[in-house]
Amino acid sequence: MQIKLRVNGKSLDFDVEPRLLLVELIRDHVKLKGTNIGCDTTSCGACTVLINGISAKSCTVLAVQADGCEITTIEGIGTVEKLHPMQEAFYKHHGLQCGFCTPGMIMAGISLATELENPESDEIRLGIEGNLCRCTGYNNIVEAIKTGLAEMKQLAKNANIESHFDRKEIH
């Protein structure tokens, strides 16, 4: 089946079987290996990407369901020279150890900007309830996401963009 989607801003065409999972499309066809597969059962969040700006577990989405959508993966948010504020915050707060959960954690954290305005730590913990980390014990991740969200909000304010915090966008 022919599908067309934008991955990290690039328009791409694919001819895929309907049973291909989005995570497999991303890893094996687009060859972006930052999005991980942990559980393959919608439980761990290692495969979290953004579909039209909000988080989804790509092991439980068919690639064909994403036809026409904008997909953002960990590779699409920053560069080594200029990290995304959420990446910068994970770096600053030491929000990772082995790094396996990190791409999913960062994408889930970025997505929270659409739902939480000035989140308390408890709200962030609930916000990442679907992302498991075997290493850190979560405290540094929660701190990192708090800082990252505040930074994103400041940037959006500077640029006069409200959309990050517009809950109506959630579908």
Place this chain on the structure above:
Amino acid sequence: MIPSSFDYVVPQSLQEAFSILRESDGEGKVLAGGHSLIPLMKLRFARPSILVDISKIEGLSKVEENDDFIEIGAMCSHALVAYSNLVKENSPLVAHVAAQIGDAAIRHRGTIGGSICHGDPASDIAGALFATSAVLVIAGPNGKREMKVEDFFVGFLETALDPEEILIGIKLPKKLGRYSFEKLQRRSIDWAIVAVALNKVEDTLGVGLVNLGPTPAGFSLSLSRSEDTAALLEKFRDIAAGLTPPSDIFGSSQYRKVMAEVLFSRALSNLV
């Protein structure tokens, strides 16, 4: 895990969806958010020959207001239901429960319609619909019909829908009262081991039961002024005695019954 092969279509209208479902001879399945169906297909417990993705059919993803009820489109995501002002203002229990399903990413993809049509006894939202006396709007090749939620679930993962029918909306009465939802789970992302939803409007207490039998269930109690908590608990105990909750690694049937009572009394004291 890779599902077995299937065809995939994205109809633009209900009529188109009905005719594809008819041609599939019972082998086709509606795809909503896919967050119950795709996991089952990956395990090959489900092997539909064709998936009919209803996400592009107009009008199924919004909440509308009428005089005495609001209608939630079947394709509204759990997140949309949780954040919708119309739902929060007119049926706050349903918004409150939607916000506790799975995790944020699951709530972005999973839909209220899918949660009901799957027929899972552990569906949180189904419990909320029992407590609020919801009415389901079903469309099929021969037109629309409406059904009370208590007539919809006929067995384990089995509903009153014909293979060609599609749930299009959920009507919730605009009746405000006090509500609460108590969910017992091991980790916050988990399904309920048991959950109880309460919706108290005037002198009626709507009760929704999650994972306490082969299907979602519920009943209502009329509250007389003199009735105290102990009397209500007694009534609940009588009804719970007739339930047949499942036994699994999370708890025995008996444990679930006992916990249902505990959750019911907690829910009574936590009504907001």
